[in-house]
Amino acid sequence: MGVTSIPVGSQRPIIREYRPRTDFFKGACLLASLATVLLLAFILGEILINAWPAIHKFGFGFITGVQWSPNREVFGVLPVLIGTAASSFLALLLALPLGLAIALFLSEDFLPGPIRQVIRFVIELLAAIPSVVYGLWGIFVVVPLVQQYGAILADKLGFLPIFQGPAYGNSLLTASLVLALMVLPTITAISRAALVAVPYPLREGAYALGSTRWETILRVILPTAASGIVAASILAFGRAMGETMAVAMLIGNSQRLSSSLLAPSNTLSALLANQFAEADGIQVNALMYAAALLVLMTLAVNMVGEAILRYTQKSTAGLR
Amino acid sequence: MNTHTTLVRLCLAAVALAASAIPVKASVTISGSGATFPAPLYLRWASDFKKTAPDATVNYQGVGSGAGVKDFLSGLTDFGASDVAMSDAEIAKAGGNVLLLPATAGTIVLAYNIPGIEAGLKLSRDAYIGILLGTVKTWNDPLIAKNNADLKLPNLPITVVSRSDGSGTTAVFTSHLDAVSADFKTKVGSGKSVTWPVGVAGKGNDGVTALIKQTPGAIGYVEFGYAANNKLTAAALQNKAGNFITPTIESGATTLASVNLPENFRAFITDPEGANDYPIATFTWLLVKKNYASADKAAAVKAFVTYGLTTGQTVAPELGYITLPDSVAKKVLAALETVK
Numbered sequence: 001m002g003v004t005s006i007p008v009g010s011q012r013p014i015i016r017e018y019r020p021r022t023d024f025f026k027g028a029c030l031l032a033s034l035a036t037v038l039l040l041a042f043i044l045g046e047i048l049i050n051a052w053p054a055i056h057k058f059g060f061g062f063i064t065g066v067q068w069s070p071n072r073e074v075f076g077v078l079p080v081l082i083g084t085a086a087s088s089f090l091a092l093l094l095a096l097p098l099g100l101a102i103a104l105f106l107s108e109d110f111l112p113g114p115i116r117q118v119i120r121f122v123i124e125l126l127a128a129i130p131s132v133v134y135g136l137w138g139i140f141v142v143v144p145l146v147q148q149y150g151a152i153l154a155d156k157l158g159f160l161p162i163f164q165g166p167a168y169g170n171s172l173l174t175a176s177l178v179l180a181l182m183v184l185p186t187i188t189a190i191s192r193a194a195l196v197a198v199p200y201p202l203r204e205g206a207y208a209l210g211s212t213r214w215e216t217i218l219r220v221i222l223p224t225a226a227s228g229i230v231a232a233s234i235l236a237f238g239r240a241m242g243e244t245m246a247v248a249m250l251i252g253n254s255q256r257l258s259s260s261l262l263a264p265s266n267t268l269s270a271l272l273a274n275q276f277a278e279a280d281g282i283q284v285n286a287l288m289y290a291a292a293l294l295v296l297m298t299l300a301v302n303m304v305g306e307a308i309l310r311y312t313q314k315s316t317a318g319l320r
Numbered sequence: 321m322n323t324h325t326t327l328v329r330l331c332l333a334a335v336a337l338a339a340s341a342i343p344v345k346a347s348v349t350i351s352g353s354g355a356t357f358p359a360p361l362y363l364r365w366a367s368d369f370k371k372t373a374p375d376a377t378v379n380y381q382g383v384g385s386g387a388g389v390k391d392f393l394s395g396l397t398d399f400g401a402s403d404v405a406m407s408d409a410e411i412a413k414a415g416g417n418v419l420l421l422p423a424t425a426g427t428i429v430l431a432y433n434i435p436g437i438e439a440g441l442k443l444s445r446d447a448y449i450g451i452l453l454g455t456v457k458t459w460n461d462p463l464i465a466k467n468n469a470d471l472k473l474p475n476l477p478i479t480v481v482s483r484s485d486g487s488g489t490t491a492v493f494t495s496h497l498d499a500v501s502a503d504f505k506t507k508v509g510s511g512k513s514v515t516w517p518v519g520v521a522g523k524g525n526d527g528v529t530a531l532i533k534q535t536p537g538a539i540g541y542v543e544f545g546y547a548a549n550n551k552l553t554a555a556a557l558q559n560k561a562g563n564f565i566t567p568t569i570e571s572g573a574t575t576l577a578s579v580n581l582p583e584n585f586r587a588f589i590t591d592p593e594g595a596n597d598y599p600i601a602t603f604t605w606l607l608v609k610k611n612y613a614s615a616d617k618a619a620a621v622k623a624f625v626t627y628g629l630t631t632g633q634t635v636a637p638e639l640g641y642i643t644l645p646d647s648v649a650k651k652v653l654a655a656l657e658t659v660k
Binding site: 067068069070071072139143144147165166168169170248249252253254255256264273274275277278279280283 | 383384385386387390457477479484485486487494509510511512513514515516517519520521522523527530531534535536
């Protein structure tokens with residue numbers, strides 16, 4: 001039917017015989033992946049070699065030390081470590097509920113498809129804004145807000161260590177608020193993908209059993225998508241920890257230990273960005289030591305994330 | 321019309337004179353890097369110099385004093401620039417093949433942002449040390465009010481703004497504070513990067529300027545030129561003689577005039593003694609080699625620095641820098657003659 005028949009045996013076979021030969025494509029792929037691994041090893045090695053004099057000199061005291069005074073060659077990064085963890089954690093705390101709510105809203109049929117597409121596009125566009133623009137926006141919008149309302153907070157709730165005055169505009173809270181906005185697209189996009197991937201029969205089954213929409217979302221869809229949501233949170237946390245420019249512009253760059261969210265703080269990446277250019281002698285080694293710690297922290301976060309991911313995948317495996 | 325022609329003639333004469341005085345051979349490029357504080361002035365010199373010696377191109381990058389010294393020592397640049405000159409160890413690293421030449425000078429001011437106070441704040445030594453150490457916490461503190469009876473100081477918390485990056489500005493400022501207060505010396509100390517007991521920090525003179533402008537109740541240290549260009553108000557500071565001196569080009573020049581330069585030109589003014597001296601001023605140095613490998617480069621560097629020390633000095637005040645006293649410029653020019 002429409003196919004012209006070819007007389008059997010009148011042509012050479014179309015499929016050529018398979019002959020094993022050097023597989024260049026495989027070789028190229030292997031080389032590329034090896035190069036990536038080697039590059040990472042090279043970077044780590046370089047950091048550690050340069051950090052070694054500081055590691056040797058300051059040892060563990062570098063991590064527990066609370067004073068960073070390059071002029072006296074006293075280097076301790078505890079306040080900066082705390083600032084890094086606290087700003088990222090706070091950003092995640094603020095962004096996760098918001099991002100998850102947006103993801104749910106966009107993955108369910110609350111709105112007609114085209115409008116959802118527009119909202120989704122706009123939120124993902126947030127990821128395309130350069131860090132320095134977030135920093136500038138933070139300086140002109142968030143800093144005055146935090147200054148104004150922070151003073152009220154410190155006045156009314158100052159008895160709580162986290163709201164102790166005086167309130168600064170450039171503070172841990174300011175940096176965290178802007179970081180939250182910066183990681184929002186990461187959380188939203190990945191969570192949405194995980195929610196959309198929940199098999200349709202699961203929803204139908206839940207409805208068929210008489211569940212309301214909210215019961216379906218809370219009891220069926222969210223638990224099923226949990227691994228994706230956890231992955232989103234970890235990626236967001238990682239991004240917040242490494243973020244440099246916007247944080248350096250907003251956090252106040254102070255290496256003093258403080259319990260207050262309204263006080264200036266610092267992060268490892270901001271410290272490196274600020275001090276590396278003019279550093280000399282042992283300060284360079286100390287900054288490299290700090291860089292090594294940042295790499296270590298990121299690694300730890302990723303490993304914890306991987307572990308949680310595997311655990312949740314296992315526990316929801318029956319649902320898929 | 322007439323004045324116009326005269327002007328053109330004068331310019332032509334100047335160019336001819338300059339061209340005859342500066343023997344620069346066919347197109348040579350010299351590069352330098354270092355301090356950010358004098359960068360606007362050096363860039364202006366470079367572009368003006370190009371007009372007098374079209375064959376010579378001067379590239380200057382404001383990368384910071386420390387980086388400038390590093391670049392110079394590793395031979396990446398033909399000349400360097402530093403707000404803190406060079407340490408003995410660094411001079412030794414250069415094998416002694418370096419001249420430190422004061423090229424211009426500037427003052428460091430304490431700029432403030434107090435709503436309702438446009439000008440006229442006076443800070444005694446106890447007051448500004450107290451503010452920077454965090455013991456004076458609000459603007460209506462008696463220690464500040466004592467010298468400012470004419471101002472209505474608000475009950476506003478003080479936000480100290482400092483530099484987050486290593487900086488020659490910080491080094492000059494803290495060495496003054498060290499000289500003034502033993503308390504400051506033990507608690508903070510001096511250097512390019514120190515730990516301030518209070519406040520927030522911004523990157524670069526511009527970062528500090530932005531923080532001061534934006535934070536009501538802020539006070540921070542910046543170069544006079546930055547403060548002037550950004551319309552920041554600066555406090556009058558009490559000098560060693562006990563007088564309150566407003567930072568101006570003139571008061572800075574008064575400070576410099578009384579400085580006795582040693583043979584190697586490395587003089588730090590930590591606490592000047594004159595009755596009308598503004599207390600925080602500093603020279604900033606160009607670092608040039610005593611012996612260049614290339615005669616063309618040596619000639620170009622000499623020509624450029626000569627230009628900066630003569631004609632270049634006249635544009636310094638409009639950019640917020642202090643013209644070198646004549647006696648200093650003469651001594652520096654004499655030293656420059658030895659460059660080969």
